[in-house]
Amino acid sequence: xxxxxxxxxxxxxxxxxxxxxxxxxxxxxxxxxxxxxxxxxxxxxxxxxxxxxxxxxxxxxxxxxxxxxxxxxxxxxxxxxxxxxxxxxxxxxxxxxxxxxxxxxxxxxxxxxxxxxxxxxxxxxxxxxxxxxxxxxxxxxxxxxxxxxxxxxxxxxxxxxxxxxxxxxxxxxxxxxxxxxxxxxxxxxxxxxxxxxxxxxxxxxxxxxxxxxxxxxxxxxxxxxxxxxxxxxxxxxxxxxxxxxxxxxxxxxxxxxxxxxxxxxxxxxxxxxxxxxxxxxxxxxxxxxxxxxxxxxxxxxxxxxxxxxxxxxxxxxxxxxxxxxxxxxxxxxxxxxxxxxxxxxxxxxxxxxxxxxxxxxxxxxxxxxxxxxxxxxxxxxxxxxxxxxxxxxxxxxxxxxxxxxxxxxxxxxxxxxxxxxxxxxxxxxxxxxxxxxxxxxxxxxxxxxxxxxxxxxxxxxxxxxxxxxxxxxxxxxxxxxxxxxxxxxxxxxxxxxxxxxxxxxx
Amino acid sequence: xxxxxxxxxxxxxxxxxxxxxxxxxxxxxxxxxxxxxxxxxxxxxxxxxxxxxxxxxxxxxxxxxxxxxxxxxxxxxxxxxxxxxxxxxxxxxxxxxxxxxxxxxxxxxxxxxxxxxxxxxxxxxxxxxxxxxxxxxxxxxxxxxxxxxxxxxxxxxxxxxxxxxxxxxxxxxxxxxxxxxxxxxxxxxxxxxxxxxxxxxxxxxxxxxxxxxxxxxxxxxxxxxxxxxxxxxxxxxxxxxxxxxxxxxxxxxxxxxxxxxxxxxxxxxxxxxxxxxxxxxxxxxxxxxxxxxxxxxxxxxxxxxxxxxxxxxxxxxxxxxxxxxxxxxxxxxxxxxxxxxxxxxxxxxxxxxxxxxxxxxxxxxxxxxxxxxxxxxxxxxxxxxxxxxxxxxxxxxxxxxxxxxxxxxxxxxxxxxxxxxxxxxxxxxxxxxxxxxxxxxxxxxxxxxxxxxxxxxxxxxxxxxxxxxxxxxxxxxxxxxxxxx
Numbered sequence: 002x003x004x005x006x007x008x009x010x011x012x013x014x015x016x017x018x019x020x021x022x023x024x025x026x027x028x029x030x031x032x033x034x035x036x037x038x039x040x041x042x043x044x045x046x047x048x049x050x051x052x053x054x055x056x057x058x059x060x061x062x063x064x065x066x067x068x069x070x071x072x073x074x075x076x077x078x079x080x081x082x083x084x085x086x087x088x089x090x091x092x093x094x095x096x097x098x099x100x101x102x103x104x105x106x107x108x109x110x111x112x113x114x115x116x117x118x119x120x121x122x123x124x125x126x127x128x129x130x131x132x133x134x135x136x137x138x139x140x141x142x143x144x145x146x147x148x149x150x151x152x153x154x155x156x157x158x159x160x161x162x163x164x165x166x167x168x169x170x171x172x173x174x175x176x177x178x179x180x181x182x183x184x185x186x187x188x189x190x191x192x193x194x195x196x197x198x199x200x201x202x203x204x205x206x207x208x209x210x211x212x213x214x215x216x217x218x219x220x221x222x223x224x225x226x227x228x229x230x231x232x233x234x235x236x237x238x239x240x241x242x243x244x245x246x247x248x249x250x251x252x253x254x255x256x257x258x259x260x261x262x263x264x265x266x267x268x269x270x271x272x273x274x275x276x277x278x279x280x281x282x283x284x285x286x287x288x289x290x291x292x293x294x295x296x297x298x299x300x301x302x303x304x305x306x307x308x309x310x311x312x313x314x315x316x317x318x319x320x321x322x323x324x325x326x327x328x329x330x331x332x333x334x335x336x337x338x339x340x341x342x343x344x345x346x347x348x349x350x351x352x353x354x355x356x357x358x359x360x361x362x363x364x365x366x367x368x369x370x371x372x373x374x375x376x377x378x379x380x381x382x383x384x385x386x387x388x389x390x391x392x393x394x395x396x397x398x399x400x401x402x403x404x405x406x407x408x409x410x411x412x413x414x415x416x417x418x419x420x421x422x423x424x425x426x427x428x429x430x431x432x433x434x435x436x437x438x439x440x441x442x443x444x445x446x447x448x449x450x451x452x453x454x455x456x457x458x459x460x461x462x463x464x465x466x467x468x469x470x471x472x473x474x475x476x477x478x479x480x481x482x483x484x485x486x487x488x489x490x491x492x493x494x495x496x497x498x499x500x501x502x503x504x505x506x507x
Numbered sequence: 508x509x510x511x512x513x514x515x516x517x518x519x520x521x522x523x524x525x526x527x528x529x530x531x532x533x534x535x536x537x538x539x540x541x542x543x544x545x546x547x548x549x550x551x552x553x554x555x556x557x558x559x560x561x562x563x564x565x566x567x568x569x570x571x572x573x574x575x576x577x578x579x580x581x582x583x584x585x586x587x588x589x590x591x592x593x594x595x596x597x598x599x600x601x602x603x604x605x606x607x608x609x610x611x612x613x614x615x616x617x618x619x620x621x622x623x624x625x626x627x628x629x630x631x632x633x634x635x636x637x638x639x640x641x642x643x644x645x646x647x648x649x650x651x652x653x654x655x656x657x658x659x660x661x662x663x664x665x666x667x668x669x670x671x672x673x674x675x676x677x678x679x680x681x682x683x684x685x686x687x688x689x690x691x692x693x694x695x696x697x698x699x700x701x702x703x704x705x706x707x708x709x710x711x712x713x714x715x716x717x718x719x720x721x722x723x724x725x726x727x728x729x730x731x732x733x734x735x736x737x738x739x740x741x742x743x744x745x746x747x748x749x750x751x752x753x754x755x756x757x758x759x760x761x762x763x764x765x766x767x768x769x770x771x772x773x774x775x776x777x778x779x780x781x782x783x784x785x786x787x788x789x790x791x792x793x794x795x796x797x798x799x800x801x802x803x804x805x806x807x808x809x810x811x812x813x814x815x816x817x818x819x820x821x822x823x824x825x826x827x828x829x830x831x832x833x834x835x836x837x838x839x840x841x842x843x844x845x846x847x848x849x850x851x852x853x854x855x856x857x858x859x860x861x862x863x864x865x866x867x868x869x870x871x872x873x874x875x876x877x878x879x880x881x882x883x884x885x886x887x888x889x890x891x892x893x894x895x896x897x898x899x900x901x902x903x904x905x906x907x908x909x910x911x912x913x914x915x916x917x918x919x920x921x922x923x924x925x926x927x928x929x930x931x932x933x934x935x936x937x938x939x940x941x942x943x944x945x946x947x948x949x950x951x952x953x954x955x956x957x958x959x960x961x962x963x964x965x966x967x968x969x970x971x972x973x974x975x976x977x978x979x980x981x982x983x984x985x986x987x988x989x990x991x992x
């Protein structure tokens with residue numbers, strides 16, 4: 002999220018310096034990634050899509066800084082607009098929720114903020130549009146009621162920014178956005194379409210909107226539709242979107258969504274009620290807040306609350322805070338409202354005796370011995386490339402465990418032996434190896450298997466001026482290894498190899 | 508301090524100095540002679556002479572020389588006199604006249620006799636006459652001591668040919684003509700001579716070490732810096748009362764994700780981010796009871812008081828096999844196995860992410876993680892533990908602020924001030940395990956957890972700006988990097 006200082010300050014109900022602002026933002030749980038003259042680039046955590054616009058940030062800052070001690074709930078008026086959900090969508094993208102936002106006057110930066118929020122929702126809770134996608138339309142050109150139905154692939158309309166009609170099949174096969182998201186609809190013979198009473202196509206979710214309903218500079222009334230494979234996620238996304246638009250000056254109106262078996266009226270922005278045990282909160286945080294203080298902390302986190310007796314707090318969680326699942330989430334809100342920087346670290350009470358794990362102790366001893374013999378430890382990866390294995394002349398590559406869809410061929414196969422990696426170290430370090438008379442390597446890793454056997458492997462590669470010196474060094478190594486092998490709690494696999502330095506290329 | 512090389516000269520070993528001194532008294536000695544004079548063993552002499560030769564201070568001269576020594580006959584003559592002397596003495600004893608065959612039977616062998624008689628007749632101190640059919644030898648003069656006799660008396664031990672006087676030389680030539688008397692052998696002798704440099708070089712008192720000479724580099728065997736840092740981290744954990752646990756790199760999706768309340772459609776679980784192992788499945792990742800409890804906590808919160816994620820949980824997805832994406836998979840299995848009421852454990856190990864490798868992201872890296880279980884542990888405690896942990900790693904300034912992790916609540920992030928780079932660096936994340944994580948496992952008390960990447964700490968310690976370098980195995984760096992930077 003990019004936030005311009007001027008714009009943000011105009012949204013705040015109080016005065017704050019740039020420095021104080023920069024100091025404060027992290028204590029909302031946000032990371033400042035870049036500080037420029039005019040703007041900040043901020044990263045928010047994926048559980049808080051309401052932070053994807055500066056509207057959401059301003060909202061949080063206003064309460065956190067105490068600029069707003071109370072605020073009105075978001076109200077939803079009645080629009081009378083109806084969307085009919087046809088049963089044909091049930092198998093491809095079954096859910097739709099919608100809303101009207103009227104009277105918005107969006108400047109260029111506001112539009113940019115809303116579009117970036119839309120993208121963030123698509124990629125976050127929308128799971129790259131698979132689960133949820135949002136369309137924003139010019140309501141002024143629409144003729145309700147609106148139909149949500151599934152059509153065959155030869156249905157055609159003019160997609161967003163297009164000049165001529167294209168069939169669904171063409172859009173999926175020939176446009177960038179179609180190719181990118183076609184997989185979401187694969188396997189379906191019918192494709193979801195939203196069109197109004199006049200036959201104007203709003204969108205082909207989750208791929209692309211129609212061109213006819215696109216926003217223009219003078220659009221004041223917006224129709225927001227969210228289609229989804231999960232109804233709750235659709236409602237969540239809608240709540241985040243319309244509350245941001247409301248903060249941008251819009252008035253929210255509901256839409257009646259008629260399914261064959263149920264009628265919904267969306268959005269439903271009624272807060273959710275959570276009960277919090279104050280003692281639970283205090284015991285987790287290590288604080289001794291009374292009800293009033295806790296309620297004050299929650300208010301700073303923009304969660305209105307009241308007390309029920311001394312120890313019970315009833316919080317009224319705004320709809321867009323669907324990240325709250327359990328009363329423990331309110332505990333965190335109290336911590337944030339209290340200010341994490343105001344919490345003094347304490348050291349936990351109780352006496353504990355620490356200890357190293359037995360196998361690790363043995364490995365440590367072995368490493369000490371190997372170091373004493375002049376060996377240098379190298380570090381190599383457990384996931385290796387085919388190349389490393391084939392260079393080591395391993396022919397059982399196909400029977401080795403491979404990972405799916407590795408982003409790089411360097412890390413594709415779970416190695417069974419350390420030696421191929423060691424050879425690769427040798428081959429890349431030829432010069433360094435040759436310039437020294439004695440040079441050796443040892444590597445240790447652990448590799449677990451599903452049968453719960455666990456093996457530690459050591460591999461040594463020694464390059465020496467003569468074979469006899471390397472044999473001379475291997476003998477004590479073998480002795481060391483043998484001794485370790487006797488350890489009863491420790492399965493050990495040792496592989497030794499010596500390479501006379503006269504071998505070319507090694 | 509500058510040292511002028513010309514002035515200080517070539518450094519000399521103690522043995523070298525002793526030998527040079529001996530040779531200055533008397534040049535051209537052999538090894539044995541030098542050894543005797545300097546009172547050092549011959550093999551030490553030989554070695555030091557080699558050094559002196561390479562320094563250009565002495566040269567070797569090989570001298571070939573004839574040596575004469577007595578053979579058996581010669582030795583006999585040396586004891587009993589030369590045959591002519593014995594002939595002379597015998598004749599005098601017998602009154603100056605002896606029958607010839609008496610000489611060969613009593614005094615001399617026939618060879619000796621003919622030689623001695625030849626010489627005596629040539630020098631005219633005998634006369635041989637026939638009387639009554641018998642041959643008699645008459646003594647006619649005195650035999651004064653001969654040069655041959657004198658020479659032979661000096662040859663009880665071998666002599667060098669070069670030591671003979673002119674007179675002795677003539678005597679030697681004469682003796683050498685006689686068979687079995689003397690033998691000449693050629694011997695080679697090595698003599699050491701000082702060069703000009705050897706004569707003039709300053710021999711300073713005492714032993715000296717050339718402090719300006721580069722010493723040979725000797726490298727010790729070493730642990731990898733990351734491993735040695737890991738040891739340090741583990742020691743800190745132990746010192747704070749933590750017990751080490753280990754677990755497999757390969758985990759079922761259940762332990763890596765589901766048990767940690769990560770919803771099954773969470774982006775982190777996609778193959779774009781996580782390594783799934785091809786064609787592998789776990790038969791049963793956990794007990795049916797536990798699977799049921801985890802299922803309901805995902806779906807509707809189960810008995811935890813949570814709303815859950817509100818979706819249909821699919822058991823099949825739990826049996827897929829992944830390269831663990833965090834050590835928390837190990838921690839949570841420990842919690843499920845032991846259901847501790849009180850505990851402090853830690854784990855350090857490799858974790859895997861299917862990412863593009865960059866200077867700050869590795870596909871495979873190490874994570875450190877610690878948990879504290881207790882009935883009265885608090886969020887402030889975890890801040891205190893981590894502060895202490897950083898302090899022991901030498902990082903004094905620490906900041907905390909709120910953060911988010913799917914399986915902890917509340918969650919915090921920590922930043923430490925790096926003195927070397929004068930900047931704040933984001934390090935470990937921490938929090939209290941959500942009840943949705945701990946309750947299905949049977950853990951009732953809060954569990955504090957913190958964790959982070961080891962590589963980042965190592966990079967700070969060693970001043971690296973590229974995580975890949977830790978796996979480059981640059982041997983110069985591995986052997987030369989300071990132990991305690």
